[in-house]
Amino acid sequence: MINVKVLKVCGLNEAEIQEKISEILKKKEVSITFISCLGQVDIQIVAKGKVDYSQRILLDVENKIREHLGDNIFGVDEESLENVVGDLLRSKGKTLSIAESCTGGLLSNRITNIPGSSNYFRAGIVSYSNEVKCWVLGVSKDDLDEYGAVSMQTAKAMAGGVARISAADTALAVTGVAGPGGGSKEKPVGTVYIAVWGDGLNYCEKFRFYGSREEIKWKVSQKALEILRWFLLGKLEMSC
Known part of the structure; x- marks a missing residue:
C-alpha cells in the first residue's frame, strides 16, 4: 500500500x-x-x-x-493559497477588495475562481493608469508626481482607496514593474510593492521578483495572497 x-x-x-x-x-x-x-x-x-x-x-x-x-x-494536497485565504475570510466574517496594477486582474481572478467567493469578495479594480489611481482610488497626484506609481505611498493609498469605495473591511493592493521594459536603475523590472489594509493597519512591503512577465505576475499574486494570509492569521509583522 x-x-x-x-x-x-x-x-x-x-x-x-x-x-x-x-x-x-x-x-x-x-x-x-x-x-x-x-x-x-x-x-x-x-x-x-x-x-x-x-x-x-x-x-x-x-x-x-x-x-x-x-x-x-x-x-x-490539492488546496490552493486562494482557497485557504477564502476559508479564512469566510470564517472570520471579513470582506475583501483588491486594487491591482502590474498583475492586471490576476489577483481578483484567483480569488473569484473559488466557488462561494461572492460571500467575501466585494470588488477588484485594475488601476493600470495613474489617472484611474487618482480618479477612482483617490491616490494623491502629488504623491504620484513625487514618488511614482511604483512606490510604498501609492500602494498604501491604493489599498485604503479600494477599501473605502467598496466598503470592504480588508483590502489588498499591488503596484510594480512586470517587465520586460519599463524598469529603471532605481526601480528595475520586478520591483513590486504589496500593501494590505484592515484592522487599523496599512502595511506595505517592497519585493524584487525575477523571471518572465508572466512569471513575475504570478509570483506577485502568490506573495500578495501569502501576505494576506499572514494578516488574517494575525501574524503579519512576525512573518515579514
Missing part, C-alpha cells in the same frame, strides 16, 4: 525548507521530494507498507515537519 501526502509551503524556498527538516530527510521509512513552482514549494511524502503502518508513519513524519515549518505550511 502506498500513502501520499503533499504539504504546501509558502514564505520559504526549497533550500530553507531542507535545512529546517534535515534530520527528517534522513528517515528511510518514507520518501520525501520537493516541487518548487513560482512562489510555493510542495513537499511530497510517500510511505509504503501495510495500510496501518504506512498511515502511521506518514502522519508521524507530517507532524514532525509541521513542528519545524509551522504556519509556513498553508495547505495540503
